[in-house]
Amino acid sequence: MYFSPSFLQNSLYVVAAILIIFMIAIIIYKIKHNVKIWDRSLTLASIVLINTLYSILGGFFDLPYELSSVVTGGLSLVAFGYIVVIIWDFYKQKKALNK
Numbered sequence: 711m712y713f714s715p716s717f718l719q720n721s722l723y724v725v726a727a728i729l730i731i732f733m734i735a736i737i738i739y740k741i742k743h744n745v746k747i748w749d750r751s752l753t754l755a756s757i758v759l760i761n762t763l764y765s766i767l768g769g770f771f772d773l774p775y776e777l778s779s780v781v782t783g784g785l786s787l788v789a790f791g792y793i794v795v796i797i798w799d800f801y802k803q804k805k806a807l808n809k
Contacts, residue, residue: 761785
């Protein structure tokens with residue numbers, strides 16, 4: 711299966727736009743309901759957004775391959791770590807509620 715580079719670049723724009731809209735909506739919701747704004751899920755969304763924006767930047771500028779690999783790979787690894795931490799917190803909360 712082949713995806714053209716322009717399709718992949720346009721997909722990054724759509725993903726970034728959706729993520730930014732989603733983050734703004736969540737922040738507005740948290741402000742209206744007096745909930746702590748910055749938490750693990752917002753940190754995860756920010757890391758994914760930075761990774762997406764860096765990939766978009768790579769479409770405009772010829773960035774070194776090694777740098778791109780390190781940045782996007784590192785950010786992806788950090789994002790995966792946050793996903794594991796969030797799932798572990800849900801598990802602990804569920805276990806605490808069952809006691």
